[in-house]
Amino acid sequence: AQSVAQPEDQVNVAEGNPLTVKCTYSVSGNPYLFWYVQYPNRGLQFLLKYITGDNLVKGSYGFEAEFNKSQTSFHLKKPSALVSDSALYFCAVRVSGGSYIPTFGRGTSLIVHP
Amino acid sequence: DAGVTQSPTHLIKTRGQQVTLRCSPKSGHDTVSWYQQALGQGPQFIFQYYEEEERQRGNFPDRFSGHQFPNYSSELNVNALLLGDSALYLCASTPRPGRQETQYFGPGTRLLVL
Numbered sequence: 021a022q023s024v025a026q027p028e029d030q031v032n033v034a035e036g037n038p039l040t041v042k043c044t045y046s047v048s049g050n051p052y053l054f055w056y057v058q059y060p061n062r063g064l065q066f067l068l069k070y071i072t073g074d075n076l077v078k079g080s081y082g083f084e085a086e087f088n089k090s091q092t093s094f095h096l097k098k099p100s101a102l103v104s105d106s107a108l109y110f111c112a113v114r115v116s117g118g119s120y121i122p123t124f125g126r127g128t129s130l131i132v133h134p
Numbered sequence: 135d136a137g138v139t140q141s142p143t144h145l146i147k148t149r150g151q152q153v154t155l156r157c158s159p160k161s162g163h164d165t166v167s168w169y170q171q172a173l174g175q176g177p178q179f180i181f182q183y184y185e186e187e188e189r190q191r192g193n194f195p196d197r198f199s200g201h202q203f204p205n206y207s208s209e210l211n212v213n214a215l216l217l218g219d220s221a222l223y224l225c226a227s228t229p230r231p232g233r234q235e236t237q238y239f240g241p242g243t244r245l246l247v248l
Contacts, residue, residue, distance in 0.1 A: 054236070
């Protein structure tokens, strides 16, 4: 079975400060990891993904994430937060073998204060 | 280039009724997946359609069924609606059904069952 944990329901950060949204996963096999963002009353928008290769992945809107196999983590980061980054963030995992049904975390609400 | 579109945007039904939701994939995409996102939760995979056939199915009862048309658009049907079926239903498309593919989500259909 595969699972994703986003341990923080909400993350608060001041505009201009760095932000981190945490994600840990559990899979049998090699993971494919994704981050999506959801604005109010909207669908999910793709930010970035890790498939293979460099552990540091750069994505849209200045976001990046680091794949850490030993800690089974894929934390989302941004050096300088914007108020417009305030949204709901979802981490998702698929496994490289077997069923490719994705599993999403419960989401983390990011609030960036002016 | 139109993205993923879904209709209707909102829907109110009563228990026991049936509902049909519609999705048109992003141009160039032939694979459609459906998700249920309950309030405060991450999306849960319902099923995926490719070449007009259901290819993968999540842990949802047979009340949930679907269809894909030759133009790649898709429908999600839910019979005998329960209060617990109230959720945002998301459609996502990819160019092909692979595990590494980035999913592009529509804005969703919000279903309220009374």
